[in-house]
Amino acid sequence: MADETIGIVGAGIVGLAIGREITLRRPGTRVVVLEKENDVALHQTGHNSGVVHAGIYYTPGSLKAQLCTRGRLLLKAYCQERSIAYDECGKLVVAVRPDELGRLDDLEKRARENNVPGLRRVDPAGIREIEPHAAGLAALHSPETAITDFPGVAKAFARDIVAAGGEVRLGWPVDRITERGGRIEVASGERHLVADRLIVCAGLQSDRVAGLAGDAPEPVIIPFRGEYMRVRPEKADLVRGMIYPVPDPRYPFLGVHFTRRVTGVVEVGPNAVLATAREGYRRSDLSLRDLAALAAWPGSWRMAGRHWRTGVKEVRGSLSKRRYMAEARQYVPEIGATDVYRCGAGVRAQALDRDGSLVDDFRIHRVGAVTALRNAPSPAATSCLAIAEHVVDAIFD
Numbered sequence: 001m002a003d004e005t006i007g008i009v010g011a012g013i014v015g016l017a018i019g020r021e022i023t024l025r026r027p028g029t030r031v032v033v034l035e036k037e038n039d040v041a042l043h044q045t046g047h048n049s050g051v052v053h054a055g056i057y058y059t060p061g062s063l064k065a066q067l068c069t070r071g072r073l074l075l076k077a078y079c080q081e082r083s084i085a086y087d088e089c090g091k092l093v094v095a096v097r098p099d100e101l102g103r104l105d106d107l108e109k110r111a112r113e114n115n116v117p118g119l120r121r122v123d124p125a126g127i128r129e130i131e132p133h134a135a136g137l138a139a140l141h142s143p144e145t146a147i148t149d150f151p152g153v154a155k156a157f158a159r160d161i162v163a164a165g166g167e168v169r170l171g172w173p174v175d176r177i178t179e180r181g182g183r184i185e186v187a188s189g190e191r192h193l194v195a196d197r198l199i200v201c202a203g204l205q206s207d208r209v210a211g212l213a214g215d216a217p218e219p220v221i222i223p224f225r226g227e228y229m230r231v232r233p234e235k236a237d238l239v240r241g242m243i244y245p246v247p248d249p250r251y252p253f254l255g256v257h258f259t260r261r262v263t264g265v266v267e268v269g270p271n272a273v274l275a276t277a278r279e280g281y282r283r284s285d286l287s288l289r290d291l292a293a294l295a296a297w298p299g300s301w302r303m304a305g306r307h308w309r310t311g312v313k314e315v316r317g318s319l320s321k322r323r324y325m326a327e328a329r330q331y332v333p334e335i336g337a338t339d340v341y342r343c344g345a346g347v348r349a350q351a352l353d354r355d356g357s358l359v360d361d362f363r364i365h366r367v368g369a370v371t372a373l374r375n376a377p378s379p380a381a382t383s384c385l386a387i388a389e390h391v392v393d394a395i396f397d
Contacts, residue, residue, distance in 0.1 A: 032169060111142070174186055206372065
């Protein structure tokens with residue numbers, strides 16, 4: 001129905017992309033985006049590396065692989081149309097130890113199955129040709145991996161929604177969701193919205209908001225803080241694009257890497273430290289509610305039992321800049337602890353199943369007229385326009 005109302009909880013880049021897609025696909029539909037903060041894109045969208053991924057890492061056939069490939073193309077076209085910064089500065093995924101070469105082989109096979117454009121394998125001389133100050137035994141080069149301004153993209157999506165007659169309501173934390181006579185009533189204190197359908201894109205709060213609509217508790221969101229270092233200006237020119245390690249296949253994290261931003265600065269990070277608050281961007285941030293929820297979830301203890309050694313290593317790197325940079329320096333030896341300074345952090349909403357498994361792929365649930373994105377980690381920003389197509393296809397099938 002063209003006159004129906006669609007509510008969207010969460011004004012991050014994915015929620016806004018979905019809202020925009022609905023306005024394009026179904027003109028006349030009233031789209032209302034509800035955001036608890038006083039601006040859009042203040043959490044994961046505004047605290048990531050700004051990288052537009054080309055599909056190197058993802059299991060062939062997975063939602064991540066499918067939507068990243070299409071999403072990158074859609075995002076590139078959108079940025080060019082709107083004059084938003086988009087720089088294909090390229091990425092090197094570098095093996096620095098002999099025991100990483102087998103994993104690099106596996107990664108190359110996966111990337112080729114995902115049709116990563118322009119992918120090629122290079123030797124040490126090839127590494128230096130692309131990144132003269134980088135070191136390694138072998139690498140994969142992805143020339144179309146890019147960087148962009150994701151908060152800028154999200155704000156452009158919000159303007160598109162408003163221009164099409166929709167709304168973005170800020171300072172609107174959802175605390176109740178009720179089904180009434182086939183429609184959905186969403187409330188924030190005394191304020192109400194009655195919608196025909198509701199889409200939950202609440203990121204770090206996605207499990208809780210989905211739970212208000214009657215969705216199952218699993219998976220639960222576990223927050224991982226990722227801290228960044230910024231390379232001092234006098235050394236920033238040592239990195240032309242992006243330099244990544246070969247990822248550990250046991251974890252959905254890519255490891256500490258060097259990334260050039262569209263502003264010209266170069267950052268190192270992020271690591272992955274269990275956060276003591278879902279929106280805990282500082283080490284001192286503490287939420288007893290979040291810690292209690294973490295302790296109560298059986299999967300938390302199972303995860304800890306499997307991965308505590310890695311957790312200890314990450315915490316040590318978090319506390320010591322020297323340790324943090326010792327790992328990074330393997331890739332760019334001329335950038336050490338004295339060449340960087342701390343510059344903030346992001347928090348990743350990592351979904352965790354009851355058995356302690358870290359959910360890797362996108363996960364989307366349906367509860368009647370409510371659609372909930374329960375796991376939308378990287379490359380969700382890259383894939384946002386393709387995720388929007390996928391969700392809109394599903395809810396209007």
